[in-house]
Amino acid sequence: MPIAFAVASLPIGAAIAQDSDNPPSREMSTEPAIIVTGSALENTLSKPVYAMRSLDQAALTKTPSGRIEDALASVAGFQQFRRSDSRSSNPSAQGATLRALGGNATSRALVLLDGVPMADPFFGYIPFSAIAPERLSSAQVTRGGGAGPFGAGALAGTIELSSASADELGPFGAQVYANDRGGTESGAHLAGNLGAGFAILSGRWDRGPGFYTTPVADRVDASARAAYDSWSLQARGVAPLAPNIELQARGLIYDDRRTLRFDGADSSSTGQDASLRLIARGDWQVDALAYVQARNFTNVVVSSTRFVPVLDQRSTPSTGLGGKIEIRPPLGERHILRAGADFRRSEGDLSEVALSAFTGAVRERRSAGGTNTDLGLFVEQDFLAGPLTLTAGARLDRFTIRDGYYEARDPDGGLVERNRFEDRSGWESSFRGGAAYDVGGGLSLRAAAYMGLRLPTLNELYRPFVVFPVTTQANAALRNEQLEGFEAGVDFAPREGVELSVTGFDNRVRDAIANVTLDPVTRQRQNIEAIHARGIEAATRLESGGWRFDGSLSYTDAEAREDGAAFDGNRPAQTPAWAGSASLRYAFSEGALAGVTLRHVGRQFEDDLQSDILPAFTTLGAYAEVPLTRRLSLVLRGENLTDETIVTRNQAGSIDLGVPRTVWFGVKVSGR
Template sequence: MKNRILALPLLAPFCLATVPAWAQDQPSNDENQIVLACMRLPEIIVTGLPVSLGDKAYSATDISLDPVQPVENALRDVPGLQQFRRSDARSANPTSQGVTLRGLGGNASSRALLILDGVPQADPFGGWVAWPGYDALALSSARITRGGGSGAEGQGAISGTIELFSDNVGDRIELGAAYGSRNSVDADLLLGRELGQGQLTISANYARGDGFIPIIEGQRGSVDRPAEYEQAGLAVRFVAPLSDEIELQSNVRAFTDDRERGFAFSDNHNDGADASIRLVDRSSDWQWSALGYVQIRNFDVSFGGVADDRNSVSRVFEQYNVPSTGLGARFEVRPPVGDAIELRIGGDWRRTEGETNENFFFADNDTPRRSRRAGGSTATYGGFVEASVQASDALVLTGGGRLDLWSIDNGFRREIELINPFPGAVRSDEKFTNRSGSEFTGRGGFAFDANDALTLRGAAYLGWRLPTLNELFRPFRVGDDATAANELLEPERVKGAELGLDWNRAGVTLGVTAFYNQLDNAIANVTLATGPGVFPGVGFVAAGASYSQRQNLDAIRSKGVEIDALFDLGELAEGLTFRAGYSFVDATVKGSGDAAPIDGLRPAQVPRHNASGTIRWEKDNGSGASLSARYIGQQYEDDVNILSLADAFTIDGRMALAINDRLLVETRVENLLDARVEAAVSSNGIIERAFPRTFWVGLRARIE
């Protein structure tokens, strides 16, 4: 029903080099033979059109996903991929969980385009990612393509594209439950049923925990307490053929996410629901796909101001209702133009709208003095053309461009008094001028098979990202530090180039890529002043706290090297593999005007070094063991490079034993050495850490 292919560009050249020529030339009903020939590499179940011939020119990594490990933590093994915060969705503020690549961070909005079965996943209001919403999904794998200008996938791929693929689960029931440290529970359910020629999949998850105290020991006060969390999700997917060529795919999912940040008045609540429908025609002649989707989100968050001695806390700010909606559609057609040429033509549309409703200046913890509403809408309309050519047996050339029209509309910000002396009085009522523009972007590249083991590749690209409603209209606070929105922000634009090589021989696959990126108009939180004082857009800022505003920097320049390697150690033990990755990123800010003080400094939240390695042994019955190590280098919390987050080294482990063909017993450990992974540091030196050592024991049952 689905088109099964293998991991491409980084790993596929290695894989295809090991597949006999007869297998590569066979029609689609022999695809399983190719899968078996490359079984050491992650298998990708593509739910849309087949992977483009031109993708071979770009740097990519493919990883397998399973229900044991949260999606966001699995992605952390990819060199150069990072979230804005080092903490995960059990303790981080959900509005800080943007994802990026190649050192183009410094902002909580995602600079990588995340898509699930073709549907963009960024929050319609803020651009961050609600990671707990994916743990309920039956996912098979992920492909991470580094570099901007995704072309056919739409705008937003400043640093790269992350694709998540649904699994084809067949007829089976799978149940998993685990109990962990600090009274943690993690449970999931998967039900797959073949209905006629169709496939119905129902999946669900539930997770909770008493949590840990985020503030490091030695700095805690009486207000500090464990940051508890509770998360759940449900998803339904149905796929069925409408004819011999056309397949219908429908998806519905919903999730809820409750977290606390470890003290009173720090609770967060995030809800979401998505629906999409897609038609796919993979016939040998005209191939096409058509997609429509809707995203619904709502979150509320409270902020507390903690005294310097951390023995008292008061509510300073709350966003009690932040609804948003994302709507979109996409169409692509691949006409038959010759055996050696692939042509892609299509277009897409996306609209977001939302608003934030806030209370601030509290007379006491329950009585706000002022209220604010702010929001607006954005829209993009894009069209693309991309062509790839098998110029010779060894050479693939690809190139294309897209034109986008954008608009920012209906922006407003309104503040009113809530209590005496003038309750209901309007303090400000701003209507922002509608804006619009156009962006032309493109990408091109080559892949050359120098011999049966070595592939050389190169690419250049242009990309862009529209500011989110959050960046344009929503001010926010982190502790006593305050950041104002900026309705005049311009779109970000990236230009970049890369050169790489892929090597495959004797069970070793290796990819090395050198890159250079320049992100013009990079949106960052620029520090403007230090309290005490009353500042535009945020109000009062306490003594010693910082006042910032979102602004367009001149640029962020990022250059570096990425290495990804996979070793098949089957000669030592059947099912034994080792995977390793490393990225070096040298990123600097180019700033002038208000941003002149940070000119030449490193962007906030961007480490120079990132490395990971996993040794894994697996048997066909599910038994196995793995040990993973990760290193993340030192990085700065702030744009002025004063508040430093120390480097960190962590180890995770897993062991599984199959009792029979239906039951699996599992033990896991996160952060085995209980390393202090610093996730944030405030202006007064208070350090917050990510998840500490956590042990798990669980059972997994499968019925087919």
């Protein structure tokens, strides 16, 4: 349905844009030219102020794994909750954060696709498997809290993903790859002009038997490979409504199924998203957006001692609704004023069955859920005064946490426990601002301070979960996370092809939500006093001839704070001190290139008490593309070519491993 709507909207928009009975003559018309881009409004003035990093289409697509997570990992400070990508992790653990602000299955970074928040309405995880890099034009990563629209989710920063236009993709394209374990990756797109607009239909399918995440010494008959099978289909259309006004429509459908550790330990993540966006680029600029998301998640937990299902999370349907309106009045080239409002509503319910590990009989039936809303009012002003750029912004958020419940019944339907949690609401204010000064000769100095906000998710509030043998309890009394931070940096670009950047930062998350250990097999989500992260980030980009080098490095001194707690002063769980990436690429001729990527992630801890260590690891990846004809290319990719051992989970010696050496080969067809 979303796809049909997106495509059908194109001829309607084209019909509005012109009079079909009296089409204007190209020679005689005095009407302004209609230009359709499919992109968002630019905001170039404030870019030099904050710690931003942009990834172009090549950086997004020419990676060893072909995954969007791999591309984003080249940005210093980007981190997922687990060290696994979206082929071998539980979907509900795919949180994204920046600046080592504590590992969390919920995203502390705001991830936007064409302006739409991508976080799951119930869990807050990012459906990375549904975001195909080849559909994108660029990614812009802003580290540090706060944003204008949807700023209530930008606690650690913002990752803005932009879809490619028909011109960028070409009229058609396809790729088919296979790896040395029998996995496959395939995708295709069709794009074309419809009147003065365009439409794109694209699909991707990834599947494979996966690899054993369990070490050889710990495998049993029930051990299973991390098999995965995921597909997504997206339709996007852009149509002019008038000169300088365009309507953008996008529909996305995806399905992702995985098996983790044991036979029968299956999970699924599905979604149907649709959005409409109106962009006006005239004197008065407008960005109006509306979206709807329908998501679901299922999961079966298998005992690691008896190897039978002990928990069947049968269904977790959730709905996300939202939108924004942003207006920019005509103030001249040296001023940008952004004012508007945004709204998000997340509603969801969990239905699960606890099973006996001895008989398989139902022990308990449970349900939980609720509704969260956030209405934000925002204003930001950017001002250019010669070499000095100034920016300041403020948000006021009205939030509600309501309709929360948890219920448990015995096998015969008798009530075991029923909780109806008190509704809550309130106002939160946040601010950000900064300055950048162009010294000359390519040297720029910048400084910024900011605040951020994140509401606890429905998952954190109401849903307990089990990663056997540890049970993590929910907590309906969780408070909002609030960030306060500042940073200063130096950017140096003395000539084209040379970019250097260094940023020092100090960020503190008050009332940070963490999984706090109560006993060896029980944890609970709790607000702790703070997570304090101080560090430095560096990035460089060098280009000369056909060579290109991209490097990033981050060091973060992070501490969890809670007076009197056993973890006070410890490094937050799932948080490395050091992380870095270096990529070297050479373009031999048009369309022919080869590159290698070295990536390092430092030691981190599984839990808040630092009892279980996840050792540091360094991986080597490679990508090569060789044209066979004008439209056909041979592609070779290699992940973890040194076969480094990557420990992704360690709970009292129960270990999961990340991707081993994997070699891909395939072909790519391009209509450009």
